[in-house]
Amino acid sequence: MYQKLGKTLFGALAAATLFSSAASAETWRAWNIHNDGHPNTAAMDRLAELIGEATSGEVTLEVFHGGVLGSQPDAIEQVRIGAIEVGNFNLGPIGPMVKEANLVSLPFIFKSVPHMFRVLEGEGGEIMAAAMGDAGILPLAWIDAGARSFYAQKPINTPADVEGLKIRVMNNDLYTAMISAMGGNPSPMAFSEVQQALKTGVVDGAENNFPSFKNVGHYEVTTNYSLSEHLIIPECICVNTTKFNALSAEMQEAVRGAAQEAAAYQRELWAVQSEQARKDVEAAGIAVNEIENKAPFQDAMASVYEDYLSANPDMRKLVEIAQSTE
Numbered sequence: 001m002y003q004k005l006g007k008t009l010f011g012a013l014a015a016a017t018l019f020s021s022a023a024s025a026e027t028w029r030a031w032n033i034h035n036d037g038h039p040n041t042a043a044m045d046r047l048a049e050l051i052g053e054a055t056s057g058e059v060t061l062e063v064f065h066g067g068v069l070g071s072q073p074d075a076i077e078q079v080r081i082g083a084i085e086v087g088n089f090n091l092g093p094i095g096p097m098v099k100e101a102n103l104v105s106l107p108f109i110f111k112s113v114p115h116m117f118r119v120l121e122g123e124g125g126e127i128m129a130a131a132m133g134d135a136g137i138l139p140l141a142w143i144d145a146g147a148r149s150f151y152a153q154k155p156i157n158t159p160a161d162v163e164g165l166k167i168r169v170m171n172n173d174l175y176t177a178m179i180s181a182m183g184g185n186p187s188p189m190a191f192s193e194v195q196q197a198l199k200t201g202v203v204d205g206a207e208n209n210f211p212s213f214k215n216v217g218h219y220e221v222t223t224n225y226s227l228s229e230h231l232i233i234p235e236c237i238c239v240n241t242t243k244f245n246a247l248s249a250e251m252q253e254a255v256r257g258a259a260q261e262a263a264a265y266q267r268e269l270w271a272v273q274s275e276q277a278r279k280d281v282e283a284a285g286i287a288v289n290e291i292e293n294k295a296p297f298q299d300a301m302a303s304v305y306e307d308y309l310s311a312n313p314d315m316r317k318l319v320e321i322a323q324s325t326e
Contacts (some may be wrong), residue, residue: 042266069084098132166187175231207217
């Protein structure tokens with residue numbers, strides 16, 4: 001009788017333990033705008049594997065690719081309010097709601113992609129992350145989205161080479177001010193219209209990273225790609241702050257570690273894809289010119305920074321941190 005009772009109690013205890021574990025397990029949804037073949041898609045799939053392994057299944061991640069859960073602005077808001085737990089976002093659209101994130105949209109604020117990561121992985125990044133976390137969208141890791149450079153029918157080596165050119169830019173006051181400060185004529189327009197605008201001469205040039213320059217065919221209607229790297233806007237793997245803070249310290253460490261490993265994987269894939277895109281456009285006849293000294297471009301941005309900091313004086317410290325980072 002005692003043996004039978006003991007077995008019954010053991011079975012009940014085991015069932016209760018299993019039920020408790022199952023009840024505490026969580027399934028998170030993750031948003032990604034990219035499709036198969038993109039480094040971010042592979043990295044987000046890897047993130048799902050890593051989180052499952054690191055948390056022993058206590059947190060599982062279901063990734064929805066191709067923006068099926070909504071546009072990027074919609075998804076950012078959904079992560080902020082907790083309707084979606086995780087997102088892979090560009091920092092550009094986050095800038096209007098978290099002013100600290102707008103640092104990355106200042107032209108020529110970073111000297112190179114490695115310099116950008118040094119800023120984000122230091123005090124500057126800590127300030128940005130804290131502000132984003134307060135807004136409900138906590139960055140767990142920073143990922144690469146390349147550097148945007150100019151392409152036109154002539155090489156651009158100095159700010160004077162932009163003078164008089166009609167350059168397509170994204171619709172952002174900082175970007176239009178950048179072109180104007182160099183004596184050019186900024187032409188904001190939809191990305192889908194750029195190919196035809198370049199072909200017909202409606203604009204003289206545009207700007208983007210190597211993979212985009214190649215993948216959308218802009219290399220077919222231009223001749224020169226100049227490595228100005230004037231905008232280096234990274235992306236993040238972000239989580240809803242409340243959801244993350246509800247995890248135990250051990251689980252937080254596991255999730256953050258998984259995100260940082262996935263980010264390292266993404267950076268490797270991005271570097272390979274970007275280098276291949278450069279080789280492809282050069283093979284197609286595009287002249288790629290290095291710009292050894294970017295100081296004249298940075299100096300030309302004095303009025304842009306003066307206007308920005310006059311309107312946002314509390315951003316001065318963050319700008320100085322970025323500029324002083326080696």
